[in-house]
Amino acid sequence: MRALCVAECQLTLRQDMPVPVPGAGEVLIRPLLAGVCNTDLELAAGYYGYQGIPGHEFVGTVVEGPAAWRGKRVVGEINIACEKCDLCLAGVPSQCRDRRTLGIRDYAGVFADYFVLPLRNLVEVPETLTDEQAVFTEPLAAACQVLEMAHVRPSDRVVLIGAGKLGMLTAQALRLSGAALTVVVRHDHQARLLAGWGIPTARIEELPLRQADTVVDCTGNESGFAAAMSLLRPRGTLVLKSTFHGRPQVDLSSLVVQEFTVIGSRCGPFDAALRLLTANLVEVEPLIHGRFSLEESVAAVEYSARPGTLKVLLTFDLP
């Protein structure tokens, strides 16, 4: 089968990869659409030291597995949990101590003609959702995780920094809380998109310092984090939505003196994401900035890395 592969910081489309054989509890899936995430760009650049097939955002069809599931259209949780450790037993499999992660750690990803995933990771996609909507389930779940980890109140003043792929989904999820949300933008096209959802935008220098109850940082860089801290009121909450390169310098004294709460957030609830998509409460089509076939997947990842690019999708028609 065909598969995009990462090896030694090189992306290559290989034509000769074996179709994976499902192990115990696993099913074989054929992707319908896959999304390129910033994590894929980092994997391609050699972060995490991952070697293999990347890709973890998908909607696909079960082609091999229990009869009740065959032919079903599914999305899937990306953490393959051990089901034995204290965190699995505590009901937090996404933080499993021995987890593998689809297309990220020790588990081949979805940028291929076929891939496997444990049956227990799958969620059936409601009929009314398009493939284009369903492929956003995973990143929208990650956006919802902000609200899972932090209590955003309807009366809160909330600022989001980093209006990229994940930021645009997170902004829409935050908007639904009723909170007074402002999104920091750098480009007019970001502002126009957000305006379409009724979300006010501002340049960072236009915002008052020390006023926001909650700031969500989707930038993943040191200066974004520092800006986020500066906008927060004393006792405010800063939610981090993106990983960082290296170890940024942080004004921890300010964190202590102003009694901030800083909360990390990672993978989120698929069911909630599917409910929001099904109810058309989150709009994803305007976020699609490109469609490439698997044959063009090296170019797709390169295109996705261009500044300002939102979601790039891969399609999987046989060549």
Next chain:
Amino acid sequence: MRALCVAECQLTLRQDMPVPVPGAGEVLIRPLLAGVCNTDLELAAGYYGYQGIPGHEFVGTVVEGPAAWRGKRVVGEINIACEKCDLCLAGVPSQCRDRRTLGIRDYAGVFADYFVLPLRNLVEVPETLTDEQAVFTEPLAAACQVLEMAHVRPSDRVVLIGAGKLGMLTAQALRLSGAALTVVVRHDHQARLLAGWGIPTARIEELPLRQADTVVDCTGNESGFAAAMSLLRPRGTLVLKSTFHGRPQVDLSSLVVQEFTVIGSRCGPFDAALRLLTANLVEVEPLIHGRFSLEESVAAVEYSARPGTLKVLLTFDLP
């Protein structure tokens, strides 16, 4: 009057300072005992750019003020709040946007024969408390603030790092939660003191990684913070109890991926501290490592700065 003064990174005992005149709402207080805090050491070293009289931990007697208060033995909250800003109106005067802080910011401190404080900051000391106990009210309140900001459950595994002046009080406050507390120590004398309260201790390298539900960092340094992060389980909570010099490098990606919550904590509830002292649930006498008169206050601060020194008290007998 006599007063210890900080000016241009120099500590001087001056004999010729005017006795302060209480303004509207303020009372004049004569200290009975005062404590030297790490913040005083930082002020003396020129951090914060404070010029004037340091000192904010005290028990004293009201000598000028409303008749009902004259002669009363008091302790006092250190934040002089504006009572007008949003945080004051929200019931968080310790985070007042226009606050002055006793002996730390824009308000003369207690290392003097007399000082003033707003009447509303005062709390009367219960008769059964000794002066030596009462002078610990402010730092014990700051220790209690850890439990004010973070929910420490009786079933939690808690680790405290940094068994210094404030760490020893915080350890005792945490012990009362019923949680399985371990304190990281470097010296045998710390371990002996903690053993007296039934608190287990360990060297940092003896502790299992990624197991603690809550870690309290009282070190105020980069390596302490990194160690604290390494001990925390996924979704765990890290409470910061000390300010830091400069801007430490922090592994924010770990914070995101493991979904940690990091919480700053500063000044705390005086009433709670007085209740714990009155009930003899927190023991402070063994923390007293030195007593110096105001005349010897320069030496007192120097003594307090020696590694391993716990609380140094100032006495105020007239010369």
